[in-house]
Amino acid sequence: MNPEPAYEPPAPAPIRRLQESLINRIAAGEIIHRPASALKELLENSLDAGATTIRVTVKDGGLKLLQIQDNGCGIRQSDLPILAERFTTSKLSTFSDLSKLTTYGFRGEALASISHVAHLSVVTKTRTSTCAYKALYADGKLVPAQRGQSEEPKPCAGNDGTTITIENLFFNTPTRLSALRNASEEYARILDVLTKYAIHNPKVSFTCKKAGSSSPDLGTPSASTVRHAIKMLYGPSIEKELVQVMVKEDTKHEESWSSEVYFTNANYQAKKMVFLLFINSRLVESSRIKRAVENVYTGILPKGTAPFVYLSLRVDPRSVDVNVHPTKKEVHFLNEEEITTQICDALQAKIAERSHSRVFEYQVRTLLTGGESSNQRNDKKRKEAPTEMHITNSEDQVEGPSSVSGPKKIYSHNKVRTSLQDRTLDSMFPVVNPSQIGKGPADSHSSSQPQHRSKEVKESECFLSSVTNLRNRIVKGKHKLLTEILEKHTFVGIVDVDRCLSLIQHSTKLYLVNHGALAEELFYQLGLRQFGDFSRLKLEPPPSLRELVKIAVDVEEISHETNLSKPDIVDRITEILSSRRAMLSEYFSLNISEDGLVQSLPLILRDYTPNLDKLPLFLMRLGPQVKWTSELDCFESFLRELAYFYVPGPIAIDGCILNTTDKETVEDLAGGKAERWQIQHILFPAMRRYLAAPKSLLDVDVVQVASLPDLYKVFERC
Incomplete structure (x- = not known):
């Protein structure tokens, strides 16, 4: 037999430099995940420009059209040629500027990323210019409106501020586009982003509507307050249960911080928690802070229900690292655990001051009605097999300690009267069949029930x-x-x-x-x-x-x-x-x-x-x-x-x-x-x-x- 040849590793593949267009598309995919993320970037640019009015128009969930118009400071004509190039920004000049950022945008990637995955046009006018200018972009560069024309920005009519129009988003990335075909879901995400920024910026008027619609789906006035914005956007049922608390620690060191919190008391319950977190006016997410706030309501709200919390935290910019996520979705800052603990302690003290513990109320109610308290039930469970069903609130579903099969208990507030023989108003004042009037008691009793003799009406x-x-x-x-x-x-x-x-x-x-x-x-x-x-x-x-x-x-x-x-x-x-x-x-x-x-x-x-x-x-x-x-x-x-x-x-x-x-x-x-x-x-x-x-x-x-x-x-x- 011939011996098997010895295994030889494959030859190393050569390393090549990627094409610039591929690099830009990869980078754009990290920044722009969906229409809502593109809107967030443009929204922050408008707020950085000092806009007091922001109007958003959407078509097909932002995939066909996403337009944002503001009345901010505008963009100078001389800056338009490099507006959509990567890493062009007015917020940074040196690396040290990263340690003292107070603006939303700073890396200059938003418009560049959008121009690589959509058709981008900009109409802008500064307060000192005599007219507005319109520019079209593709792959980060100016392009002409029609073949044979110059790509230079064209003068046009326009108001002070900037209007950015995004059309055919992800037209050149079919995989991403096919995953975002649900236009209604994408529009809901857009409204969610606008709602959160409208609450944090109550002095700015926000409007959002679908293209072709005469009435907006979201509209807030300017010169409002956070509480009024919450009432308008989330409903009066939340606003009337809101509690406000200010927590801060002012020192001369970089650890100084302050926070403003609007949160619901024990009387408000929702199936899903609404948690709005702004750190230095930047909308971010933090699972650690959210989990800590949820723990505040443990034992206060029934299981399966959640509160509404709006938290605006301001910390020294030098203690914040804002460049830890491609979409600036997360930030890191010093002494996060200590600050979170102090805020949660203040929330818990305020809730206790405003309302009693619901757990205590239910235990007292159970004892007054002759039932068992939760402690007694727990003692009983330690001695016996866990077969008893229990509830934590009148709105909760019945839960058992294990997946024991058997019929679920129906509580009083969910019981439906289905029997026609149950008591009615007339059962207190009996009304008998008129054909029995004048007969004896025995006859009347025998016919007190309705006789369904009616033939079908054909x-x-x-x-x-x-x-x-x-x-x-x-x-x-x-x-x-x-x-x-x-x-x-x-x-x-x-x-x-x-x-x-x-x-x-x-x-x-x-x-x-x-x-x-x-x-x-x-x-x-x-x-x-x-x-x-x-x-x-x-x-x-x-x-x-x-x-x-x-x-x-x-x-x-x-x-x-x-x-x-x-x-x-x-x-x-x-x-x-x-x-x-x-x-x-x-x-x-x-x-x-x-x-x-x-x-x-x-x-x-x-x-x-x-x-x-x-x-x-x-x-x-x-x-x-x-x-x-x-x-x-x-x-x-x-x-x-x-x-x-x-x-x-x-x-x-x-x-x-x-x-x-x-x-x-x-x-x-x-x-x-x-x-x-x-x-x-x-x-x-x-x-x-x-x-x-x-x-x-x-x-x-x-x-x-x-x-x-x-x-x-x-x-x-x-």
Whole structure:
């Protein structure tokens, strides 16, 4: 056998100098990670220029367009040729200047890096120049706007300050571009950067909007305060729980420092901590400082919740190393641990001064209710197997000491009443089926539960395009959330019959609804659903159409715009309805005999009887309110009037409720009890099954009055 050849290492590859364009792209990738990092660099340049107004315009999350306009000092025309070259800056001249930096930018890499991965243009004007100048850059150098033209900056119109436009970011780095296709996420990051700088610079007005949008997504006024900026950008719920503290140590040595902290007290809770850290006005991140601040709230806030903290720290520039991260995201400074400890001690003392420990409150509450304290539970756990579930706050999820399988406990503030047999308002004042009124106790008891005998209301077959269009309108106008609330609601009780107010529950929320408005929409939709195929409600003996109309007209006030007398109006309405007897009978089952007797009415919902005292008003309104000349309008307006007739409640004419007897007496009558029974056991179940609720009902007819988790929060803080 031939011996195997001895292993020989590969020959060393030659070392080559990289091309300048590749070097610049590598460097640009370290500085510009995404549109938000480019914005941060330009934002700091604008603040260094003394700008008091900064406007940002974004398209496609900053990938297509990112423009920042300020009213700062501007850039001199003579500096424009080297503006986008690497390491060109007005902040440094010697290495020793690094030890006393008080500005944001200093290395001159931001615009250079951007010019290598995007199309960059600059329009700038100083206060002493007579016009603005526009320059275009690519790979750090001036380029002409069009072929054949000079690359020199061109004079143009412009305001004092600088406008920098970045287009097609990462157009020549497809890998980076493909990783940033989520424009909404990138825009959210841009808003986050602007929000943080707007809080730290309340004297500067910030505006951010999407290209083509007329209204900004972020806008802050100038001449504001940090507290007001926090309120505007993070909401009043944070601002009202804010506590401010100043911590400083003034000495003649370089260790002197000062800090200003705005932080929330124990009453504020959020799922995620918001921590804004500025060191010498530079937005930075520090996991050590953040972790120390989080430890302050341990034992104060429930597990799973976090505070809001804004910390502005000023230290001697000579003790800070700002050049430790390519994007200046981190800084190092002397005595970091000691300074952090003093700040956290001050926060803890202030929180203790403003509020009691939540842990103490929960232990006391547990003891007062006869439960076990946390110490007792811990002792018990040491002796027994860890099977007991426990909570740290009313908003926490149930946690076990280990991943023990089994059903999770549901706490009171998350319990949802789903049984229709649970107690309602009327359970305190029983309302029985009106058909049982006058029977013995045993009979009444046997029928106290609602009897669901209602047949399904089937949709009739109709080939009229007008009816099809009206049915399609209902489907298109359906509000999904409101319809879901009505489909899955639990009836609580009637609050006021005359004002048509009732309470319903959905999930952990309580709603006050105008059941009259809901019923009117329900009956309209049911009438349209049964068009041409109504059941009949026979009237025996049949009343006279003319007499019914006359009753309503006599009560009604006649408008001054008409010259007709009341008898003339009665004749006119009677003639209109009599001449359309065939159509009313065929489509709506409203039968009027040849001699003018009303024989039957359309029955919209089985087991539900309308208030026949409103029949004169219904027939009178058919004359002037129904648009008889147009098929679609005629059907729609007639069904609206029919729905209004079916709505429960007293008779109202000209906004006045007509009561012929004392209110207390009416409430005792069987008719009043029957109406309440119909509302609860017929009307609301029908809404649950058939009503496609339109959005218009949300305006005034459905109002949330309580939320169980919110109520527990209120009780918890009392």
